[in-house]
Amino acid sequence: MLLSPELNLTLRPMQYPQFFKLYKDSIKNIWTTEEIDFSIDYEHLRDKLNPKEAHLVKRLVAFFATADNLVAHNLVLNFYKHINSPEYRMFLGKQLFDEMLHVETYLLLVDNYLPDLAERSEAFDAYKNIPSVKLKADFCFKYMDSINNLDRLSSTQKRQQFVENLICFASCVEGLFFFGSFAYVYFLRNKGLLPGLATATNWVFRDETMHIEAAMQAIQAIRNEYPELFTKELEERVEAMIEEAIEVEMAFCEDVLTFGVSGLSPKLMKEYLCYCADQRLVQLGMNKKYFAKNPFPFMVLQDVQPLTNFFEKRVTEYQKGFGASKESVVFNESF
Ligand SMILES: [Fe+2]
Ligand SMILES: [Fe+2]
Numbered sequence: 001m002l003l004s005p006e007l008n009l010t011l012r013p014m015q016y017p018q019f020f021k022l023y024k025d026s027i028k029n030i031w032t033t034e035e036i037d038f039s040i041d042y043e044h045l046r047d048k049l050n051p052k053e054a055h056l057v058k059r060l061v062a063f064f065a066t067a068d069n070l071v072a073h074n075l076v077l078n079f080y081k082h083i084n085s086p087e088y089r090m091f092l093g094k095q096l097f098d099e100m101l102h103v104e105t106y107l108l109l110v111d112n113y114l115p116d117l118a119e120r121s122e123a124f125d126a127y128k129n130i131p132s133v134k135l136k137a138d139f140c141f142k143y144m145d146s147i148n149n150l151d152r153l154s155s156t157q158k159r160q161q162f163v164e165n166l167i168c169f170a171s172c173v174e175g176l177f178f179f180g181s182f183a184y185v186y187f188l189r190n191k192g193l194l195p196g197l198a199t200a201t202n203w204v205f206r207d208e209t210m211h212i213e214a215a216m217q218a219i220q221a222i223r224n225e226y227p228e229l230f231t232k233e234l235e236e237r238v239e240a241m242i243e244e245a246i247e248v249e250m251a252f253c254e255d256v257l258t259f260g261v262s263g264l265s266p267k268l269m270k271e272y273l274c275y276c277a278d279q280r281l282v283q284l285g286m287n288k289k290y291f292a293k294n295p296f297p298f299m300v301l302q303d304v305q306p307l308t309n310f311f312e313k314r315v316t317e318y319q320k321g322f323g324a325s326k327e328s329v330v331f332n333e334s335f
Pocket of ligand 1: 068071098099102208
């Protein structure tokens with residue numbers, strides 16, 4: 001069983017082919033930071049961004065500087081430890097590589113966007129010192145620390161605690177915190193700003209979509225094997241967790257938009273987060289709660305275009321390198 005406190009190493013007969021398929025799909029999507037070009041961004045930062053937009057970007061960089069490392073840390077300490085499927089561990093191996101690639105991407109972002117050494121270290125310390133970034137990190141630590149001492153999932157209560165951690169990182173951290181930040185990036189892209197960051201975000205966005213999809217499939221499998229875990233109380237806790245994640249992300253939004261940015265508002269961002277939250281609830285097998293509409297046309301385009309653009313640009317390299325075809329790659333509804 002998926003949450004048995006033991007180490008299953010048997011891949012034949014394959015018990016969870018869906019996770020092996022996710023692994024195979026995910027290794028078709030390999031990119032490197034050498035393909036990202038921040039040179040035009042540098043000119044935009046110097047000549048085009050107004051001070052209000054510059055503040056927004058500074059906060060985004062501060063969030064991105066450490067966020068993927070946190071996700072990776074939880075993946076290794078908790079997901080990898082407790083999900084008893086060699087197929088899922090293969091996917092997690094690739095996810096860990098993705099997260100390190102994201103860490104490297106945002107290191108490059110810090111180096112390019114913040115030439116001043118003091119500003120660089122301020123970005124890396126933001127999770128401790130900038131209140132709106134700290135709130136997000138503290139939210140992650142709360143769910144990470146809550147299962148710190150969980151060695152063996154030997155009871156229903158312990159399995160529920162682990163499931164909450166899994167749901168937290170998929171739905172709230174990757175599924176809301178990151179999606180909120182992607183929306184700011186695509187808002188800027190829509191204004192013709194920061195094409196390097198937009199390109200990097202296309203690739204990170206696609207990876208995150210896959211990480212969320214894999215975790216949701218794991219949760220679905222756990223739900224099938226352990227229906228007793230998904231009590232009304234657990235679902236209420238998940239709803240409260242998502243509500244809290246929206247509040248935390250909105251505190252970040254208030255900070256990001258402190259000086260006002262024309263075309264964006266906390267009200268619109270709240271609606272977007274509620275729209276994302278409903279998607280996560282449905283993915284979790286729960287009912288929608290917010291019934292919000294996507295208020296950002298540039299994110300609607302994001303839902304359908306990047307894959308096409310990505311493959312138009314890179315399909316040749318992909319076919320050469322990995323024998324991949326456009327049709328053989330599986331993505332979730334975001335693409
Ligand atoms: Fe990531
Ligand atoms: Fe991720």
